[in-house]
Amino acid sequence: MNLKAVNPQALSGGTIQLTTPPPEKTLHSMLYFMKLTRELEFRIERKLYRQGKIVGGVYVGRGQEAIAVGACIDLRHEDVVCPSHRDMGAFLIRGMSLRTIFAQYMARKTGATRGKDGNMHMGDLNLNLVPFISMLADNIPVATGIALSFKMRSQDRVALCFFGDGATSRGDFHEGVNMAAVLKVPVVFICNNNQYAYSTPLERQMAVANVADRAEAYGIPGEIVDGNDVLAVWDAVARAIERTRIGHGPTLIECKTFRMTGHSAHDDAGYVPHELFELWEERDPIKRFERYLSERGMITQGGIEEIDKRINREIDEAIQIAEKDPFPDPEDTLKDVYHEG
Amino acid sequence: MAEIKVIMPQMGESIFEGTLTKWLKKKGDRIKRDEPLFEISTDKVDSEIPSPASGVLQDVLVNEGQTVQINTVVAVIGDDLPASGTLEGAAPAPQSRAESTEKPVKTREDRSPEVRSSPLVRRIAKEHEVALAALAGKGTGISGRITKRDILSYIEQGGSVTKTGLTPPAAPAPPTKPAATALQSSALTGDGERVPMTAMRKSIAEHMVHSRRTSAHVTTFFEVDCSRILQAREKSKPDFERAGVKLTVTPFFVQAAASALKRFPIVNSSLDGDTIVYKLAINIGIAVNIEGGLIVPVVKSAGEKNLLGMARAINDLGERARNKKLTPDDVKDGTFTITNPGQYGGLTGTPIINQPQVAIMSMGGIKKRAVVIDDAIAIRSMIILSLSFDHRVIDGATADQFMADIQKQLESWQA
């Protein structure tokens, strides 16, 4: 993949140069949420899961933190996010608490689904966060409908919809993107192209070079960005949102990135050539962004350590609480199938 | 070939009706002579009835579950189908719809095969303490099934059955218990399932009580050394087997009894009012245990059979009794009965006389026992024979002499 064509700085571990970068406060938030995402998922995948405290599967987005963070950091509360399963940053930015997330992974009653569903299938309408389901790309038509409801009511809101490269092979991707394009609804489609769908590499997933190439077929703009550069993501999404807010319809943004783990916690990713991990380790979004900030005097090593300490403290506290949270009552099984007036 | 009428056979001299429990062929079926055609249940016997002729079952006149008098025509067998060539026209029409392959669901019929009903009918019967057997043959549903209408009208007319017996619908209605009370009381007394008697069971019950009321039962016991007959049996076994006959000990006892009956004709008699009737033939009934009760097929002219003939006759009757293949003749005209509870290890018994006979002999189990012979203790295979006799016509002395005769024959058996 010719990432250089997209982002000449990427190979050297640099970032794009924005004429109007976000304010410093936003930059700090970006760093915090990327680091929080990484540490949270590290604890879940490498600690709690291995301690047998996690119920079911674990799918993390290590190496992909910049995408959700860059895309969501500037959203308004009334905007709606439909994340995918490697977009933990979206949940955190929208305001889902660490305790709720840990409780969710530990199948507690206090989890986002009260024990009814697992891992990343979290949602909360109060946070305008619509959960992903295991059928990949199903959230694309749903996001289209969310955006449609904004357009119908002339609401100044947008929907952000995340999915992976594998999901674009499903019919619902086509149906959803096409319908959004036809109806010109305010939605931004964000593809985390992490090069692998479980064990299947991209070239066995599609015959075009880029997911974004497909945009042309739907008559919408397609843009490829360096998914490991939080500012590049932020910039592309900001432009797409601006465009869609004024009624120009959806954009398809392809974020080139790499899955730095297996598909799930039980997958050692033995099928991924080791050099690829090494190559992408150099493009690690957090390290790159730390360098960006320190080069501009926006953060010191001490400041970074301060953030790490804060994150560890917050996570430790949340785990402590969540571990003591109750499991659901068995009879909850029968509840909430239908509205219980 | 003319039409052959198939009748409800007389399964025993006191029998006047029988219940057709099951058709084994249906209308239009081809049947061979002697092939099983239907099953019946009478007071005395449950039996499979063979077709009297070959042909086609032209008409079925009695439904399953229906009870009819003996000699009632239950079916007509007609000429065989014409030779092949025209068979094609007789092929069944193609099914018009998927549904037409359905058959009414067969439900388990209230434990007595002759009474067909439904879950609803059984529940109503239980609530009103009606034994469905009381409606046997009166059902108006398909195959004589008792329908909701049948049982409701039966109850309306006052029909109900108490625990002790039948109250016919014509009799004044006893108060019916409400369901809740009935259930509650059975819960308190710990009653289990309530199952109506089968026709056979009822018949046995009636006969036993009737006999007890009729005869002055006295029982006498004799101990018999079986060593000789066991030796004789061992010796004759191979010859019998070559003749295709399995030799048990029973034929020895039947033969000894037949022989003794010749010398003691009073034991081979019956009482007709004030008149003693001495029977000409010696026909010995052998009680056979079958599913649901017992039946007594009769070895005709037992006094005229040698051991081989006797064994063959007994085996044949036992076999056919268990397979429900007895004919009405097989259970008729007994003059004396032998029962053999010993086969299950019983020491001895006090059997009830099979009316209108006047005596019944029971065989206990043969067991090796220590006996004193010439002041020495010896081990011998012993049996206790008992004879229940009707003291109205047989005195104790006669009975004992009769038994002593049998004892002597058996103990001195010459192989």
Place this chain on the structure above:
Amino acid sequence: MALTTYVEAIRQGIWEEMEKDERVFVLGEDVGIYGGAFKVTAGMLERFGEWRIIDTPISESAIVGAAIGAALMGMRPIAEMQFADFIACAFDQITNFAAKSRYRWGAGVPIVIRAPSGGGVHGGPFHSQNPEMYFVHTPGLKVVCPSTAYDAKGLIKAAIRDPDPVIYFEHKYLYRRIKEELPSDDFIVPIGKAAIRRHGTDISVITYGAMVYTALEAAKELEKEGIDLEVMDLRSLLPFDREAVLDSVKKTNKVILLHEDTRIGGFAGELASVISEEAFEYLDGPIRRITAPDTPVPYSPPLEEFFLPKASDVVRVARELYAY
């Protein structure tokens, strides 16, 4: 007062709800300018505009998906499947997203999916199906099958107002054949309630959709023979009116289960189980099913005629059961 057809009753129901509640909108193929393949939405585009009567691409999955998304945002979408047969294309969105949403995260999905179903119109395998049972087997969904104009209107209104996803099977054969006088006031037919179309004492025929008329026709015929059928119209399959079914069975003690859907896995199987579990001791005969055979819906008239259950089938089975 004028008679209202079944199809017009649906239209009226939607129209009235849209007038009353601006959250209600329609999306589907050819629903706008064309007024729907069966003209259920005729005239609505002019009245409500293109953002409440939305013509979509041929994308059943996206139609339902978009309806789900809009519903999550507080709208009351009515998604039209042009033919119920095409609902298979949206199966995933319906059964995985819509049906499980409330259970998973407490967010109800108040959508109505309209599905013109049923045979008798020579539509062949892809324009005649009765796919209700896929959805009856999916907890979280509601499934209704109106048979009269009154119910068509009352149930579409109830479905629109319902907080959960409702699949509304409207029978194409009834669209213009069935008409009746409707009350002018606002009414709904509660989901989950059956109706007895004919009271009888001998046999209960439990059915729904167009087969209600098949049962009534048979009842008329059997009346001459003194066989008195009770005809129950379930109206809703999920949830279904268990109490009404059991009451009727306990009254007549004999039951025929009739549907146009195919046999294996049809609703009759479920009803038969419930009846035998809960009213076994009230049965005076076997539970009988009359259904379409287990084949696709054929096209040629003699084939379709053979396929569809007929009044004569009901008459035949009822006679057998009556004599049982």
